[in-house]
Amino acid sequence: MKFGVVVFPGSNCDEDAYHAAKDVFGQDAEYLWHKDTDLKGADVVILPGGFAHGDYLRTGAMARFSPIMSAVRSFAERGGPVLGICNGFQILLEAGLLPGAMLRNKGLKYRCEHVYLRVEQTDTPFTAAARAGQVLRIPIGHGEGNYFAPPETVEKLEANRQVVLRYTDPRGQIDDEWNPNGSVGAIASICNERRNVVGMMPHPERACEPILGGVDGRLIFESIVSAMAVK
């Protein structure tokens, strides 16, 4: 299978995602420049972390005007799997591919550390290899990861089981002290109603090899690789 890793001006986790797909998981991978207009046959699209277009105006706000995003939107509408990591999640929100918005972290600090995440949903292409309730340890690195949506939107997300990961303590219990950014409902990751588009603030590509301090991020990549193999 082939990963397409979108590169915006200001992306800085594109090489990490490419490395994970290509070198760690042995899959085909190709960079997609933001001015490209087609996905070059990618089976899965990753919007990587970073600061696309300098995060001018709002994080992720300018990226939706990049030509590649029309192709990403069509791909998502056809059911193609799309994963937005960190800034990629912010881009999916601003592009309207996922509901809600990001606010500054509650404590205002840029948080760069490992967090614990409870897997809430396993019927997405990016979490299918996980067990419901499994606790993952994956790093974050963001200043604006405080997920916000109006109460009616959050209720809909919960009712439709669209919350994919939540920040928890190491035992999988929700606790404000273990919520690094103040996200409503301790939300770290959501999917769309069709479940093929997933946004997550943590960086699974930074947790695929022991030398990086943990391998729990492998589950995200293993999920999509298995999901595509079945097809």
Next chain:
Amino acid sequence: MRARVFVTLKPSVFDPQGRTIADALHSLGYDGVADVRQGKYFELDLATSEAAHAKALAAEVADRLLANPVIESYRIEVD
């Protein structure tokens, strides 16, 4: 005409930057400052001489780009 667009977080949305600025002002002794909300300010030079048109245009671009309607609201002045 010129339009001024003031974008702020909706009242229901917590503004951690505004809160921190308010705390800083309190530490400077300005106890009379009850709260602070931080926002963004845009000046648009518009190629129209009609105030109604300028306002409508500014509202349109605010809706489509300058503000994120999930978390922000805006106010427009034209002259």
